[in-house]
Amino acid sequence: MSYSTIQKDFYRESGRYLSGLQILKKCFSPNLHYIYLFRKAQKFHRTPLLGLLYRLLLRHYQIKYGFQIYPETQIGEGFYLGHWGHVVINPKTVIGRNCNVAQGVTIAQANRGKNKGAPKIGDEVWIGPNAVIVGHIMIGSNVLIAPNAYVNTDVPSNSVVIGNPCTITARATATEGYINNKIDIQF
Structure with a gap:
């Protein structure tokens, strides 16, 4: 069976694949609600009316919840926001699958110097609370970035x-016990 990106994101929270109605019921949680709108804005970005509607909704909830993650940001399936509030991710950032981002995280672009550009993760x-990742740097797979780290x-x-x-x-076991309910990564 083929699952949607939204189902794979919500699987990370519940450990099971949910129906559309079950997903909507979980949207009372601000972090899951934001992920839902983020994925819908990505999916319908080329559809004039629905794309505009989801971008406007996403913008409203960016302000309400404190997430600054734009639909242009490339984020793999199984994305998980551990808590809501004050997360900033530059739209040029690329993030892989099964990644966790905690509150207070900033993933930013450097505008000058040898690392000018945005991170690839x-x-x-x-990524623990209040961590900062900045510049055109490469973060490998199976990496734990501790709270308050500056990378x-x-x-x-x-x-x-x-x-x-x-x-x-x-x-070798950097994220063992930290990233639960992983979706299968198929290459």
Whole structure:
């Protein structure tokens, strides 16, 4: 059976694939509601009326909930916002599958210097509260970015990142126990 991106995102929260009605019932949670509108705005971006409607709704809830994630942002299936409020993700950022983003996270573009540009983040990355990721850097897969970390350098896969300036430690089980209900990644 083929599941929609929205079903895969909501699977991360519940551990099971939900029907359309079950998904709508879960939209009382601000973080899930925002993900729903974000995915709808992405899906209908080329449809004039529905695209405009979902972009307007998304903009309204950006202000209400404190999420600044634009439909142009490329985010893989299984996206999970752990808590609502004050998350900023630059629209040029690319994020892989099964990624968790906690409250207070900023993923930003650098406008000058050697890392001018926006981050690219791999699969199964857990980003803790108030972490900052900035610049044209590559974050590998299976990476845990600890709360309050400041990341402005490339991070290899299978790593834990802590502190400011960041310290990178290799760990094969970096996100074990942090990223639950993963969707299968098929290549």
